[in-house]
Amino acid sequence: MDVTPLTGQVFEPGQDGYAEEVAGFQLAVASRPAVVVGAETTDDVVAAVKFAAAHDLPVSVQATGHGLTAGTEGLLIxxxxxxxVEIDAEAGTARVEAGVRWGAVLEAAAKHGLAxxxxxxxxxxxxxxxxxxxxxxxxxxYGRAADHVRAIDVVTADGSLLHAEPGSDLFWxxxxxxxxxxxxxxxxxxxxxxxxLYGGGLYFDTADIPAVLRAWRTWSVAAPDTLTTSLALIPYPDLPMLPEPLRGKHIAHVRVAYLGDGGDELVAPLRAAAPALMDTLKRMPFSESGSIAAEPPNPHGYHGTNATVTQLNNAMLDAIVEHAGPGADVDTVLIVDRLGGALARTPEVPGVGWDSAAEFVVRALSVVGDDGIDPVRHAHAKLFDALAPWTSGRLLPFVYGEHDPAEVARSVYSAADLRKLRELKPGFGS
Ligand SMILES: Cc1cc2nc3c(=O)[nH]c(=O)nc-3n(C[C@H](O)[C@H](O)[C@H](O)COP(=O)(O)OP(=O)(O)OC[C@H]3O[C@@H](n4cnc5c(N)ncnc54)[C@H](O)[C@@H]3O)c2cc1C
Structure with missing residues (x-):
């Protein structure tokens, strides 16, 4: 297909480079776009969108493929x-192009004492x-990243390049x-x-999971806003590249990112909760904060969802262990994040899709194996059905893989916000 004028590259099925261009981090969503535009500039994006409009092709976008939710069929940018990446140290801002990953910003900002x-x-x-x-x-x-955006350059469906700023519906x-x-x-x-920051993790053995869940809940509720923390239940495979104390074990991993002084005093109640299999807590440059969660860096197929909750009582903790712990039907990485703090306050220029009343978010993520997504969906449904009496909403970033878009939209946005989003973009979330 002749997508011109263009400085980037065009890939069609069967051509060299097509498969590599389509491949993303998420392997459980199969994409077969009719054409891929490997954009290098804003003009390339404008040309690609205009070409798609002229040929009646749906447009999708991919940077890293971490967040794919649907296979693409039309034109993929x-x-x-x-x-x-440009840093304005004086203004304390960054301007990045569409394909930038966080690692590049962490590195560039650190040179100016910023994060x-x-x-x-x-x-x-x-x-x-x-x-x-x-x-x-x-x-x-500090609240959500979305609430700290200053401006967005965006190419709309007719190929117009707009500069969206606070005050416009598009920016919202x-x-x-x-x-x-x-x-x-x-x-x-x-x-x-x-x-x-003071960051890293404490890893606890299987038998200590119930006690650690309770200790972390109590501790995180009383914590200052300078602490952001989560607790993960993780089934580690028995593989030689993993740290020896964790291999083959279903463990509890408390993750800590603390901006204040006296980190060791702060985590003392957790260290006292049970003997740790591994303790990686230390002061570190913020540019190394990507090591805290110790997530697998290799592309794989996964499926996941989440629910925000207004409390975390013992019945909920028991349901979490039963349906997403060591005895669960499907191996699940179960993460509970403490919310609150700045997340509970209204930001200066609010965006959309945040449940400020939520106290925690419970997320489930499973690898999609040879038997497909259905067993995973079934296992996650059991967990979230058990938590249903206390759930209030859902967070978009932690919806992984293919889901019913209408159901996702109804749980992520309030009815009023969803109505407004659909007025701005007919068919949004359906
Ligand atoms: C390992 C892992 C860790 C994560 N950690 C966090 C976390 O700590 N906090 C958090 O909030 N989220 C987290 N996420 C979720 C992540 O923020 C979302 O999945 C996000 O959508 C990924 O964006 P991407 O560009 O990397 O992925 P992509 O799959 O390339 O993009 C995802 C979607 O974003 C949209 N998009 C991307 N680029 C553009 C663009 N230029 N214009 C318009 N739309 C665009 C498109 O709809 C696209 O389908 C994590 C995900 C993974 C897999």
């Missing part, structure tokens, strides 16, 4: 070559993360609405004056 509101993985794309809302390692102190909808409002070519956002 691959942004991975758009990697420009971005990045999340658990430095490999995730800045734009997809931020448009999803962006729940990061300093979320309880993009920050949390993510899908369908256009292709973002660049994002400008705040950095924060953070150079280092």
């Amino acid at each position: 691959s942004t991975r070559r758009m990697t420009g 971005p509101l990045s999340g658990s993985s430095p490999d995730v794309g800045v734009v997809g993360y931020t448009l999803s809302g962006g729940f990061g390692l300093m979320a309880r102190k 909808a993009l920050r949390g609405g993510r899908d369908g409002f256009g292709v973002v070519t660049a994002l400008e956002f705040d950095l924060v004056p953070v150079t280092d």
